[in-house]
Amino acid sequence: MMPYRQKNARGSFKPHLAVKFRSEEGNLRSFFIDSTRVAAKYPQPDAYLITHAHSDHHGSSAMLSECSICTEKTMNALEVRHSRNFKGNLAGENGFIDYGGVKIRTYPTHHTDGSVAFGWENENGMRILATGDVKDASNLPSCDVLITEANYGDPADLSCYFEDDLEGFYAALKSPQDVAFGAYPFGKAQRVVRLIRQSGYEGPIGMDDKSQELTQNLLEDAGELVSMDAGAGVNVVSPGKLEELPLYMSKYMITGRRDHRFPSINISDHLDASGLEKMVLDIDPEFVVVYHPAGHRPSRFACHLNTLGYDAVCLADINNVVSNEFM
Template sequence: MTLGSWLTPDPCGIYLPAADAWIDPSKPVARAIITHGHADHARGGHGEVWATPGTLAIMAARYGPQNGRSVDYGESIQLGPIEVGFVPAGHVLGSAQVVLDHAGERIVVSGDYKRRPDPTCTPFQPVKCDVFVTEATFGLPVFRHPETTDEIDKLLSALRTEPERCVLVGAYALGKAQRVIAELRAMGFDDPIYIHGALQALCDLYVEHGVALGELRPATGVAKKELEGRIILCPPGALNDRWSRRLPDPITAMASGWMRVRQRARQRNVELPLILSDHADWDELTRTIEELAPREVWVTHGREDALVHWCRLRQIRARALDLAGFEDEDD
């Protein structure tokens, strides 16, 4: 039997025929196993959903109540003949790798993951396996993320250098915004942080799940003078819209792994690019494969070809999967 033949990659997701279940399907299905709450992996409308408590809470906040089956980290369930477990992925709150055991084989579907410490979520847990299905969002050697503390220090230095201005940080509403706040707190920044209204609900959800974010204040309706020398977070789409024009000469920043690409920063008129990613960079992707030592690697969600080539040079069987509908909401 071909390794992993009981799992079927499909443009709409990864299908488990023996369990009649899908992993991160891009369409409503009867049975869905969800790795994490970003919209390119978690969609509403499924008949049943298996996910961690954090992911189910995020899905409920975004899509309304789900017919959810909560699975804690380290816990396994049986779906037909397949044992399904969840272990931390280190991506965002509740993010999980899906561990599948069947027919004497173990397949780990990573979902999105990173290997760096993050005060807002449980760290990635490596699991030895026969097949490792890995993301490759930053699967090119050019993508080597700097130290998180260096990027946060850039933000704080900008604030100190021009105290009559504010620093406006574009950050995705789920995961990135909360991480920026938590990393600032870890660096000793205790001042109130102002946030766009679109970030409030998910910040509240993180706090409810035990993530300390310190004092947060709404940025809307505040006098311009009060916002001088302050850090303000907003969704990326608000960086250059009417909402931001009322701020005191903002230093426009963007927190994203894509800020490594200068053209991306220029496209968004970003003055202060912060290379802060919730995905593994090239070195972390390759180190993870070396650590897990799988018999095969299946690559998806990004720059597949370079990572497949890297594997084959090391005599590791590898192939790219053609999964559709994945975006960079969570970079």
């Protein structure tokens, strides 16, 4: 298997990673992982693997290719978020898809509704796993090559260590005042609604339009969702909408950041540094490629894995470069 970086016609790198390998039948294949499309006039990869629908994983571009692969919930989120029709192929959240002679297995990562890792084998039986972002790695299998994220992978950064503050969240939810939680419309809002329902609250939840549409499309057990102007006692709205709600409401931001005017409650969609390390130890690959996010964390996570005895590189270390003209 060869991990490589794709250049566009302007000579700049496409985001994230591509891999070349031979299928079990011996045919050369190329998969793009969470990357933008190649212009139609150039040779296309065999598949665009979309792990989930957050914008920094570029599904808004890849969803327009007939070679794209994602889950149904990721497709729904992409279509709602970007007002475009998905043109690719659907895979289950914990199953198989036979694509171009490659048997691809999906594994839930619990980062967002519908988020999955993709796993497959090459002609030599090498097991390759591309995770996207991960909240819960318990469903991920062992593999030989792990392609993964490092959102909170810097072991020297104290902000990369955290636990979900469920106690603080439920305390805020049970306060006698009406309450509003600021949460990003995709991913975070659905997690908060699920926590509210799991607490036993059965009343209406006020939401802004985009958060409501996404939640209704992604959660089977969302319960009654109403407009943020309906006067509900519990509300989950986009962060920018908190200011529009009445002053008497208790308001919180669901984030680990502390640079908001409202109090923060940490409910994360990611593994922290300890969780990422444990994920790698449990999967126990022979080689690790850290491809996300931008910045220094992939390099520092790869270096940390090196100290643990793993052969690991980050995206910036990959010197295999292919331009569109030579795909």
